Amino acid sequence: MNQASAKKLLDGLISFAKELGFTPHPDYKNAYELFGDIEASSSPVKYTYCRDGRPFYMNGPYESANNILRILKTLTKICGAGGFDNLHKLDDGMDDEFMWFHFLL
Numbered sequence: 001m002n003q004a005s006a007k008k009l010l011d012g013l014i015s016f017a018k019e020l021g022f023t024p025h026p027d028y029k030n031a032y033e034l035f036g037d038i039e040a041s042s043s044p045v046k047y048t049y050c051r052d053g054r055p056f057y058m059n060g061p062y063e064s065a066n067n068i069l070r071i072l073k074t075l076t077k078i079c080g081a082g083g084f085d086n087l088h089k090l091d092d093g094m095d096d097e098f099m100w101f102h103f104l105l
Helices: 003-019 028-035 065-079 096-104
Strands: 056-058 085-087
Touching: 003 028, 056 065
Parallel strands: 056 085
Antiparallel strands: none
């Protein structure tokens, strides 16, 4: 992947995330500065930011139950119930609210 394509991918990811109600981590600005004046528009690559046309969320290995629940609620608010796909690991730390919300999805 060349630098223009990498910047185009990142620009698209940030736009897509904003459409879904999410903002980038504050450190994003520091990392983005690495691209300098590279023009993302010079990349011919086209990216798709959904899985089979639907947003898809899979939690990371260190996400808390509260963070997972916040993300699921945000996606439900923007996409509607059943408007996105998700896959996440449930563990003993998941409380009743999380389990009930997950059941409703």
